[in-house]
Amino acid sequence: xxxxxRLVNAFYAxxxxxxxxxFRFLTRRLRxxxxxxxxxxxxxxxxAMRPKYVRAIRANFARILGLDPSSPAVRxxxxxxxxxxxxxWIDFFYFAEREPDQARRLVAGIEGxxxxxxxxxxxxxxxxxxxxxxxxxIGGLLLAERHHRIHVVYKPDRFAIVERYRAAINRxxxxxxxxxxxxxxxxxxxVHALSSGHMVAMQCDRDFNNTGIAVDFFGxxxxxxxGPFIAAMSTGAAFLPAFILRENDGRYRILIEDPxxxxxxxxxxxxxxxxxxxxxxxLERCVRRDPAQWYCFYxxxxxxxxxxxxxxxxxAAIHSG
Numbered sequence: 622x623x624x625x626x627r628l629v630n631a632f633y634a635x636x637x638x639x640x641x642x643x644f645r646f647l648t649r650r651l652r653x654x655x656x657x658x659x660x661x662x663x664x665x666x667x668x669a670m671r672p673k674y675v676r677a678i679r680a681n682f683a684r685i686l687g688l689d690p691s692s693p694a695v696r697x698x699x700x701x702x703x704x705x706x707x708x709x710w711i712d713f714f715y716f717a718e719r720e721p722d723q724a725r726r727l728v729a730g731i732e733g734x735x736x737x738x739x740x741x742x743x744x745x746x747x748x749x750x751x752x753x754x755x756x757x758x759i760g761g762l763l764l765a766e767r768h769h770r771i772h773v774v775y776k777p778d779r780f781a782i783v784e785r786y787r788a789a790i791n792r793x794x795x796x797x798x799x800x801x802x803x804x805x806x807x808x809x810x811x812v813h814a815l816s817s818g819h820m821v822a823m824q825c826d827r828d829f830n831n832t833g834i835a836v837d838f839f840g841x842x843x844x845x846x847x848g849p850f851i852a853a854m855s856t857g858a859a860f861l862p863a864f865i866l867r868e869n870d871g872r873y874r875i876l877i878e879d880p881x882x883x884x885x886x887x888x889x890x891x892x893x894x895x896x897x898x899x900x901x902x903x904l905e906r907c908v909r910r911d912p913a914q915w916y917c918f919y920x921x922x923x924x925x926x927x928x929x930x931x932x933x934x935x936x937a938a939i940h941s942g
Contacts, residue, residue: 648714660707701913733877746815746858752826755865823849836898850896
């Protein structure tokens with residue numbers, strides 16, 4: 622949620638430095654319903670002051686639902702998404718600040734866990750291809766708690782306080798971080814981890830570096846990162862789509878899909894496109910199940926950063942995304 626206005630950015634930073642430690646403190650002392658109400662009010666107030674994000678959210682859901690952005694269904698879904706995103710932060714704090722036996726109560730179960738075990742037994746590495754759906758942070762912590770060697774590829778947060786907190790929690794739970802960079806060398810840790818038979822979780826729905834590939838998503842072309850799929854193609858690692866969805870009782874269910882069949886036929890570009898489209902079909906099915914759990918705060922099909930994209934090689938480094 623960056624802004625071109627320096628004063629606005631300064632306000633964002635100041636607010637993060639205020640509410641972030643406050644909610645950490647409160648999460649250890651207040652009951653979840655109270656925390657949810659506070660978080661809902663806080664993030665609701667922010668969006669009330671920044672209507673451009675509300676417009677972007679509604680435009681995205683209008684595409685997904687096939688309705689006008691001003692329709693009651695779109696407005697309701699957008700509001701629910703904002704509320705769920707605030708709960709996401711509370712649940713992450715709550716989970717991370719407690720011992721595993723307490724935190725585990727937030728997880729309803731893992732569907733398809735045997736697919737992870739089967740993929741690991743092949744010792745070729747495992748890519749968990751996820752997206753900004755549900756509470757993806759909890760999935761990594763839970764798998765680490767089950768003694769899996771898991772690496773998480775992430776884009777560094779623009780707020781240092783968030784970076785420090787996430788890094789500390791990941792160290793505590795045994796999650797290895799791999800930051801997204803802008804050179805090919807930044808992708809080497811991914812190759813090394815997969816070659817060592819480890820598990821690497823990668824977000825597959827945000828083309829952070831504008832080097833992605835456009836495929837059909839809810840009836841219109843949208844850009845997705847090619848990096849996770851290049852990693853699978855170049856290492857032979859198993860690719861398991863995985864999503865962490867919030868249930869009505871406030872707990873989370875981790876869904877592990879069947880391994881994606883990674884294509885290497887034809888040209889390199891054609892193979893990447895087929896693999897991206899195969900994943901996006903699964904993502905589309907997941908988002909359709911509960912659109913409000915897909916968190917995107919910018920115009921996904923009309924990303925303004927693409928109007929003057931950086932000139933880069935189409936063979937992007939495997940870390941992109």
